[in-house]
Amino acid sequence: VVLVVDFGAQYAQLIARRVREARVYSEIVPHTMPVAEMLAKKPKAIILSGGPSSVYADEAPHVGRELFDAGIPVLGICYGFQAMALALGGTVANTGLREYGRTPLSVTRSGSTLFEGTPADQPVWMSHGDACSEAPEGFTVTATTERAPVAAFENDEKHLYGVQYHPEVMHSTHGQQVLEHFLYRGAGLEPSWTTQSVVEESVEAIREQVGTKRAICGLSGGVDSAVAAALVQKAVGSQLTCVYVDHGLMRKGESEQVEKDFVAATGVQLKVVDAERQFLDALEGVSDPEQKRKIIGREFIRVFEKAASEIVAEAGAHGESVEFLVQGTLYPDVVESGGGTGTANIKSHHNVGGLPEDLQFRLIEPLRRLFKDEVRMVGQELGLPEEIVQRQPFPGPGLGIRIVGAVTKERLDLLREADAIAREELSAAGLDREIWQCPVVLLADVRSVGVQGDGRTYGHPVVLRPVSSEDAMTADWSRLPYDVLAKISTRITNEVDEVNRVVLDVTSKPPGTIEWE
Numbered sequence: 466v467v468l469v470v471d472f473g474a475q476y477a478q479l480i481a482r483r484v485r486e487a488r489v490y491s492e493i494v495p496h497t498m499p500v501a502e503m504l505a506k507k508p509k510a511i512i513l514s515g516g517p518s519s520v521y522a523d524e525a526p527h528v529g530r531e532l533f534d535a536g537i538p539v540l541g542i543c544y545g546f547q548a549m550a551l552a553l554g555g556t557v558a559n560t561g562l563r564e565y566g567r568t569p570l571s572v573t574r575s576g577s578t579l580f581e582g583t584p585a586d587q588p589v590w591m592s593h594g595d596a597c598s599e600a601p602e603g604f605t606v607t608a609t610t611e612r613a614p615v616a617a618f619e620n621d622e623k624h625l626y627g628v629q630y631h632p633e634v635m636h637s638t639h640g641q642q643v644l645e646h647f648l649y650r651g652a653g654l655e656p657s658w659t660t661q662s663v664v665e666e667s668v669e670a671i672r673e674q675v676g677t678k679r680a681i682c683g684l685s686g687g688v689d690s691a692v693a694a695a696l697v698q699k700a701v702g703s704q705l706t707c708v709y710v711d712h713g714l715m716r717k718g719e720s721e722q723v724e725k726d727f728v729a730a731t732g733v734q735l736k737v738v739d740a741e742r743q744f745l746d747a748l749e750g751v752s753d754p755e756q757k758r759k760i761i762g763r764e765f766i767r768v769f770e771k772a773a774s775e776i777v778a779e780a781g782a783h784g785e786s787v788e789f790l791v792q793g794t795l796y797p798d799v800v801e802s803g804g805g806t807g808t809a810n811i812k813s814h815h816n817v818g819g820l821p822e823d824l825q826f827r828l829i830e831p832l833r834r835l836f837k838d839e840v841r842m843v844g845q846e847l848g849l850p851e852e853i854v855q856r857q858p859f860p861g862p863g864l865g866i867r868i869v870g871a872v873t874k875e876r877l878d879l880l881r882e883a884d885a886i887a888r889e890e891l892s893a894a895g896l897d898r899e900i901w902q903c904p905v906v907l908l909a910d911v912r913s914v915g916v917q918g919d920g921r922t923y924g925h926p927v928v929l930r931p932v933s934s935e936d937a938m939t940a941d942w943s944r945l946p947y948d949v950l951a952k953i954s955t956r957i958t959n960e961v962d963e964v965n966r967v968v969l970d971v972t973s974k975p976p977g978t979i980e981w982e
């Protein structure tokens with residue numbers, strides 16, 4: 466494993482992803498982790514990320530020298546570079562000369578470990594106020610910029626390297642190459658972390674965890690639960706039963722797709738539970754988003770518990786029970802909630818909208834080390850059909866959190882129609898791969914005046930929320946072509962009763978989240 470030490474900026478996740486793109490497994494650890502604990506993980510290399518603070522700020526996190534004396538190759542980036550310079554006796558000064566954004570870098574040692582084969586002049590992405598003015602003893606300066614006399618250094622003998630800029634962002638055009646040079650040349654690692662190896666390791670780990678016990682997995686129609694289920698199915702076969710809860714909050718065609726495509730592709734045992742009445746009754750009159758999520762999560766678990774005892778009874782396995790619940794928790798969820806190794810964290814609950822405290826299942830989370838794009842690759846490796854693997858994300862609580870206001874069957878039907886039209890037109894325009902997802906939101910408590918035919922209408926607006934994103938942590942609104950927007954708007958207002966207005970959400974995340982609730 467390569468450890469990426471997070472100094473609190475946004476960059477650690479990106480670095481971890483880039484390392485994995487180089488086919489080397491990486492994990493993020495907080496900078497507050499004691500060095501001894503980091504070393505206990507036996508990392509093959511360590512990368513110190515950028516951070517928001519100046520190394521001279523009062524509460525600036527420091528790096529103990531022992532990290533550099535352990536014989537493990539280290540790459541310091543931005544803040545990590547400066548912290549490394551300071552710890553090893555170099556000089557970092559507040560020069561008052563800031564560099565932000567695209568900056569020309571001059572490579573001064575073309576044959577250096579990090580820069581070999583890259584151009585003498587290359588654009589890099591900078592973001593710093595302080596600058597390293599003198600490299601520590603034993604280090605060679607390998608690149609400079611106008612305002613950073615030491616923009617990169619290396620000590621090949623000790624396998625210690627540093628760059629002031631951000632190689633992980635795409636604006637640093639040779640950044641990935643420099644990272645790979647560090648991993649392969651500096652740290653002597655092999656690009657051996659492949660989708661195939663991920664599948665093999667996961668299958669092995671699941672077999673060990675489950676033993677001869679039974680597991681169930683809730684299928685939501687989304688990519689994550691499908692891939693998690695397919696992995697567990699590969700590992701323990703008929704010990705797994707998938708449960709598809711038709712809670713009435715699904716999109717049009719969703720249930721048919723799960724029942725047909727997924728079962729056909731995996732041969733998994735599927736139990737379909739019709740729970741529409743149960744969910745709608747529980748949600749009656751509730752408009753608070755958090756309350757909705759909690760109710761939906763609670764009802765899910767009730768259904769799972771009931772399904773579990775039915776599965777045991779149907780198998781004639783009296784006295785047994787279903788021990789495990791499979792969840793499609795992803796790595797960003799784990800990192801966001803503190804990167805802990807325990808099974809309980811806030812965001813895994815987020816998968817089904819909030820698990821109750823007294824959960825009678827133990828969790829299996831086979832995707833908790835993976836990013837979304839890696840999950841899709843694993844799905845492909847497992848032979849899942851394109852329609853499932855490339856699907857846009859859909860939240861566990863479904864359309865329940867896309868109706869602003871109380872959830873009713875009538876409102877759900879309206880939203881289902883509007884959503885189906887938007888999806889159809891986006892697909893027809895070939896935009897599926899370009900957008901991350903496009904929630905359609907019904908503002909059920911808002912009415913506006915319109916005119917249709919010769920008459921006045923007093924209907925509801927729907928919001929289109931097309932976003933582009935790499936991992937849903939941040940997102941930007943998608944600039945959809947006007948003619949596609951026009952088509953969606955015309956069709957929705959013509960074909961969906963009660964909807965007389967279509968509006969476009971042009972908010973990025975942050976400050977908006979992707980979903981409205």
Ligand code: XMP
Pocket residue numbers: 815816817818858859860861862902937974977978979980981982
């Ligand atoms: P937000 O709205 O937090 O959403 O920007 C980020 C991504 O997560 C999805 N999402 C959920 N997925 N259960 C899920 O499985 C949930 O409770 C949930 N809430 C949001 C959302 O669709 C987006 O892709």
